[in-house]
């Protein structure tokens with residue numbers, strides 16, 4: 001059985017995760033077949049997707065910030081036990097659009113609940129499972145938000161609509177996490193043209209999967 005790998009993608013709003021993932025999954029899918037599991041947070045299975053719908057309505061629903069943190073952790077727990085752990089146990093490659101660092105950055109930093117407190121909460125949810133590699137697409141908050149507001153095809157949700165100072169705190173927390181986990185979290189400058197961001201991301205993923213049958217550049 002091949003060695004399982006868990007890769008997460010992170011970034012502030014509009015960093016380009018969706019665009020980059022779409023391109024690279026298009027390349028990896030044919031190489032890995034059923035050995036590739038792509039998923040997202042909050043979500044990835046029916047229970048977690050139902051929690052997502054509560055967390056991400058278009059308008060402010062008056063949610064308390066600790067409730068918010070708990071719901072993201074609850075969705076993560078279900079995602080972990082139903083989707084991530086079984087795939088890793090079967091030796092698959094799991095690529096998740098967001099994981100624990102989103103909670104640390106958005107709830108810990110953006111909502112001022114504190115990274116340490118959100119870390120503790122998420123240790124309960126994840127039993128300490130961290131990705132092998134986290135690719136953080138870095139973009140200043142104002143540039144990312146402008147992209148989202150101008151171009152997003154889907155809905156603009158209540159978190160997108162938070163003010164700029166919230167999104168600046170989110171980005172600054174991500175940068176602090178990169179300093180805390182320099183081996184796990186790899187940063188890509190997402191202000192570059194999209195093709196360059198894809199090229200840099202591809203290099204990191206291919207390096208991570210280099211010993212796996214079927215993966216070639």
Ligand SMILES: Nc1ncnc2c1ncn2[C@@H]1O[C@H](COP(=O)(O)OP(=O)(O)OP(=O)(O)O)[C@@H](O)[C@H]1O
Nearest residue numbers: 013014015016017018019147151152190192193194
């Ligand atoms: N490097 C880039 N340069 C210019 N525009 C970009 C770049 N990356 C993405 N975009 C554009 O920005 C918009 C948001 O991109 P995308 O949806 O991929 O971001 P995202 O990180 O998934 O956002 P969110 O997490 O907020 O949903 C899209 O219109 C996309 O075409």
Ligand SMILES: Cc1cn([C@H]2C[C@H](O)[C@@H](COP(=O)(O)O)O2)c(=O)[nH]c1=O
Nearest residue numbers: 041042072098099102103106107159160
């Ligand atoms: C997992 C997770 C997510 N969030 C926020 C971050 C984004 O605003 C949305 C997810 O939307 P996307 O466009 O699908 O990336 O949810 C969060 O605040 N905390 C979390 O743990």
